[in-house]
Amino acid sequence: MRHGLVAAVIATALLGAGSAATAQEFPTKPVTIVVPFAAGGPTDTVTRLVAQSMTGTLGQQVIVENVGGAGGTLGAARVAKADPDGYTLLLHHIGQATSATLYRKLSYDPAKDFAPIGIVADVPMTVVARKDFPAADMKALIEQAKAEGDVITYANAGIGSASHLCGMLLMQALDVPLTTVAYKGTAPAMNDLLGGQVDLMCDQTTNTTSQIKGGTIKVYAVTTPERLPSLPDVPTTAESGLPDVQVGVWHGLYAPAGTDAAVVARLEEALQAAVIDPNVTQRLAELGATPATAETATPAALEQLVTSEIARWRPVIEAAGQYAD
């Protein structure tokens, strides 16, 4: 009640002044970026890198707040319902688009309740197997999968994780249901893959590159349109006959819907500066991630990506019949 009253008083006071004046001064206090995952994960790392760079550009502290839980939907819900003043932002990955289908009882609309600011980065994925898995290359893997079917086990890091999404896409492309083994996170799944307890996995280069280089796991393909500079000998899924298996864990920055356009523009400016900041690009490259470009770190590009990804994943998830609630 009191909140409403105070808001009304402030709104009346500001009515004459107009919002353009406040937008020009933005930001006058610290900005918070909500990461909807626990601290230390790849998304958290990306956010902290970007936040540090944006602090410099905006001249105000950009604080990272981890609101983990429920596949990123708790943190996203908090930002969706926050005041649209540009001081509470969300940095979310591909889950922002897939949660629209994975969660049937979402308290917000991932497409409509946010004002996109821009794409931040993209992390490619790799199709990998245990070291002693018989198939020598992707073609042999396809043949083996068609012959053996669910004898082959596929590890994922839990419903809605990048490895889960990639697995659904892979099984759909192969038209073979493999036996899915779910884990709580990438680390235990990778542990079982190293130990030879499961056969296949598809995961972000962040997690797989060093194992591939160390020869502890086998790699079949990268899920990008072109080969990766960090893994030049690994063919793409398209080269190996599975052109539909293309996944990247893209990250986007959002404000709540209704945020003043001038404020969004100021934030976009800071994001644009961050994605060309050598401190950020260099670290992102080390993580195996590709930073966004001047064209993609824009509201229009992110909006288009969210819309197209929601449309793309909806039939895949519905066909698999796997929901997170």
Add this chain to the structure above:
Amino acid sequence: MSRTGGQSSPRDIAAGALFVVIGCAFGWFAQDHDLGTPNRMGPAFFPTVLAVMLTMLGTVILVQGLRRAGEPIGRWPWRAILLVLGPGILFGLTIRPLGMIAAVPLLVGLSALASRQVTAAGLILSALALTLFSIAVFAYGLGLPIPVFGRLLGG
């Protein structure tokens, strides 16, 4: 607490009954889900087995409690329960709108009343000291994202 409760043990009876109620509740709500097969156990499998176990254990504890003597449960310290748990809830409600500057003194001031040995000076001093300490250590020292001044106080 030296008094014995006659021919039964109220603590065991209450504990057994509590376990039975909780076991039945879990068992009931577990049936919203699929039991599955041993090869592919469904989400209801593990909780159902546990709920049955808890209900059985509760029944045995209850029956044993009826048969043997034990201590009474005793009086509940309502004043302490209300004045410790209540301010805790209030802290949760006030921390975001008001921030530490108001939520901490409210928590300290109200919970201090739970003690029968509370003094006015002790209450005010500790509220002041703990508020300053919390702001200095949690907000500034460790940089936790917990507001000092909440939304309503312009933070």
Add this chain to the structure above:
Amino acid sequence: MEILGGLGLGLSVVLTPLNLAWCLIGVLLGTLIGVLPGLGPAATIAMLLPATFGLPAVSSLIMLAGIYYGAQYGGSTTAILINLPGETSSVVTALDGYQMARKGRAGAALATAAISSFVAGTVATALVAFLAPPLANIALNFGAAEYFALMVLGLVASVALARGPVLKAVAMVVLGLLLGTIGTDINSGEQRFTFDIPELADGINFVALAMGMFGIAEILTNLDHEASRKPLTRVIGSLLPNREECRRIVGPILRGTGLGSVLGILPGGGAVLGAFAAYAVEKKISKTPQAFGQGAIEGVAAPESANNAGAQTSFIPMLTLGIPSNPVMALMVGALTIQGIQPGPQVMSEQPELFWGVIASMWIGNLMLIVLNLPLIGLWVRLLTIPYRLLYPAILVFCCVGVLSLNNLTSDVYLMILFGLVGYVLVRLDCEPAPLLLGFILGPMMEEYLRRAMILARGDMTTFVTRPISLTLLLLTLAIILVLTLPRVRAKREEAFEEAT
């Protein structure tokens, strides 16, 4: 020889003024956040991560590792002084440590915790240095069936944690297992017992549960007995364990170190079993098991050494395989990747300075911790002379702020308060919270491993007995059940004998 050369290299890396300073900052910060309940090393390390970008990789890892094991040291302090375990590992320490404190032996309990941690840290560091690669293979050979067998073993042993009636302890374990099933089922994605509350989708937060059941419930108990509570106006007894006590803790420390080291290597839940298992073993082999739970010094030494040994050996999978075994290790992996080092099998050969530097820093850090902590004991014990009416509001503040700092969800504060009430009611009904907490920790893992083992074995139950490690663990469980039931007669005879004299 190669290893000695490695250690020499490591020492030469650590013993530079700069790295020593980072190590000191790390352990100091770790001790501080360990002492403050609820604040964990994971949150602190995450916040400090950006600050380490500018440091060399070795220095940043040395500091972050210092925070981690420093927090293990500090975590036992609040568990002993005010029955407030802020982390999984200090739950067991609270059992006997707090009882010692109530009997005026807080100083001895804290000193025992520090000494046990130091010895365990030293031994485990040596293990990491000499046996890291072969030990890492143990972790790889642990499949779902083996983990499940290990969990069963842990649960059976947990009944030994109870000092009250066995039946109630078993019921509390089962209740804990049930509470652990709340949240999203990882296989189907269905939400169980969440009643559409999104905050419950990831289950009940362990820290909220533990701080409620122990810390908040203890405040209620103390306020109920306020009139009869004797204020500790002066520090009773020596601050250090006496000669007799020193002799008694040698065995528990060594056994705790062994158990903790082995279990610490296992990613995904092995580490939390260490403290529980060490305590259960000591209680089982003790000539005076009835003293456990009443302030037995062995009950502090064993879990503390197991904790610290586990904290050190949990670095093995990270350093040799690139697999983080807990959230803190995941952060270290993050820190390394940001430094441009991909943690994985090649770190040992490609980055010997880093590998050996971190290992050597662990020992130096442990040395710093004991030198810092022993003199601090006098100060901590003095805290107990603060009148309780002033102390408990402070405990409440730390609990509330601490639990809020975990995920920034106020729902965690409400859950903690709720479990404070539940814990208090259960204590009044003679049901102890420790077995419930172990059930809660193990429950979700047990279910996960059981279901995964069945999927991998295609529903063939014999998978648990045809795999050698799993079979061994199950046979061990069977042996424990036999020992648990057989010597009951002997224990009863001893009790009768004691009463007769």
